[in-house]
Amino acid sequence: MRIPADFKKKFQNLMVRSEYDEFISALSGERITGIRINRLKVNLSEWSSMSPFRIEPVPWADGGYYFDEQERPGIHPYYHAGLYYIQEPSAMFPSGLLEAGSDDRVLDLCAAPGGKTVGLAMDMRNKGFILSNDVNPKRIKALIKNIELLGICNAVVTNESPERLASVYEGFFNKIMLDMPCSGEGMFRKDPEACKSWNRYKTEEMQGMQRKIFDSAYRMLAPGGMIVYSTCTFSPEENEQNVSWILKNYPDLYLKDINKTGGIEPGRPDWSDGNTELLKTARLWPHKIKGEGHFAALFAKQGIYKGNDLTDCPHKEPPVKSFLEFCEGMLHTIPSGVYVMRGAELHMPPCGYVDHPDIKTVKTGLYLGCETHGKFEPSQSFAMALEWSSIKRKESFSVNDGDLIRYLKGETLPRFGEKGYIALGVESYPVGWGKIEENGLKNLYPKGWRRTR
Structure with a gap:
């Protein structure tokens, strides 16, 4: 891999020589790979006894494990059963910072291909409400597949701009995951194209985009709520400098201290305005931890969070007769929840979700199947959401x-x-x-x- 000369020069000026040498050497090493066990389907003690792969835990991720690429978990039958999600270990870190629970309304604003949504859904035990959004229609297919493969039922998927969502969901979510589009410097080992496409102006371009996206996310955050800002890049412009800008421009936001473990280090105030609050942010460096690299900041909004009433489930409809007949023959019990028909399709949206016709919604909770000529045809997502x-x-x-x-x-x-x-x-x-x-x-x-x- 050829690391761009301008990138090397930039970090040579930022780091002391000994650290710079370690950093560049790490970027030239082998990429690190991992899997995240799907705790919706299998508990970790069961996995430790049935795992076909070596078991080396990722220290900052519950259910995260390293694997050797020659083990090829993507073709193992357990992958097809949705027992794990293949994810770079550093990327497992940010979603857990929200400590999402079963009564939360959560937004994953830049969600594709779905790793953060997967982590959030597991923490929420498939309850509560996740709005999983991505503006790129080409990436939505991968997002939906990963949600369905892992049996996630509490996620609604939208394909909208952050600005459009903010016009509808102002102050709606109490927890927001904001894994920003970025210059992708943490992808250098994983994806050679990220290295080839890097240029010295890219960080400035991304910084402006990230601030615009953050403003939309802020508008959707309820008082007393929390928002995680994260990137997979090393650039101070997209990390510490953006955090400093946020603190100055959104006075009702403050940083919460992130627990550092397994080699995770604090942010670098001297790479921004010197604000020591930046020590509360977290940097995952490839020469300090076993992973490709990440940055995360945890913001909280002043005010009192009044809680979410997730018992209100509008648009309740009785399930179609053909679905009840299918369940009677195939299942011991009929799944409990809210049923909504969209044409011939039967969906089970999460409680707390309200349909907005002006928003491009591509998945409404659990898609159960469709009625054809009076007969019910079950969906693949329905199969993956069932317990054996x-x-x-x-x-x-x-x-x-x-x-x-x-x-x-x-x-x-x-x-x-x-x-x-x-x-x-x-x-x-x-x-x-x-x-x-x-x-x-x-x-x-x-x-x-x-x-x-």
């Missing part, structure tokens, strides 16, 4: 079963008997649906999710 014990008609493969791999590749399986839907899983964790027909099991595993090798 709640399903009547099912078949679980062992992790090494050849039929499991054939199913994940979209092949037809030789299964006969009573016709109809059947849930398929691995080691008693759902992976999807099949439908037994005269010629065998019709494979309903989504084409975009299938294994290619």
